[in-house]
Amino acid sequence: MKRNEKLGQEPERIQRLIRVLMASLGHNETFRFGVLPYRVADPIFARYRPGMAYGEHVDDPIMGSSGPRFRSDVSMTVFLNAPPTTTAASS
Numbered sequence: 001m002k003r004n005e006k007l008g009q010e011p012e013r014i015q016r017l018i019r020v021l022m023a024s025l026g027h028n029e030t031f032r033f034g035v036l037p038y039r040v041a042d043p044i045f046a047r048y049r050p051g052m053a054y055g056e057h058v059d060d061p062i063m064g065s066s067g068p069r070f071r072s073d074v075s076m077t078v079f080l081n082a083p084p085t086t087t088a089a090s091s
Contacts, residue, residue, distance in 0.1 A: 003052045007045040017045060021078065035074050043078075 007014060021043060025031045041063040048054060059075040 002046075002054055002057055004046040004048050004054070005052075007047075014042075014045070018042060025078075037074065039070055041070075041072065 007017075022040065031037075042065075054077070059072060061072055062069050063072040064070050
């Protein structure tokens with residue numbers, strides 16, 4: 001299960017982030033040619049603080065919270081920062 005914080009409803013900020021993310025993905029050959037998406041759902045921007053987790057889960061096969069709903073045949077997670085490393089010394 002996922003335990004995280006989602007970015008609040010700040011439409012202008014979210015739209016800027018979506019444009020940056022989609023432009024970056026559009027320049028990635030694997031995304032463009034390997035996935036070849038017909039439609040992309042709006043991403044969810046989440047933050048993970050110490051003690052939070054990105055565990056095993058199953059994504060909803062039907063996406064689209066606003067407007068028409070559609071099948072989600074491919075799902076992905078893009079980490080904007082490297083995950084923290086855990087070592088015995090830091091425990």
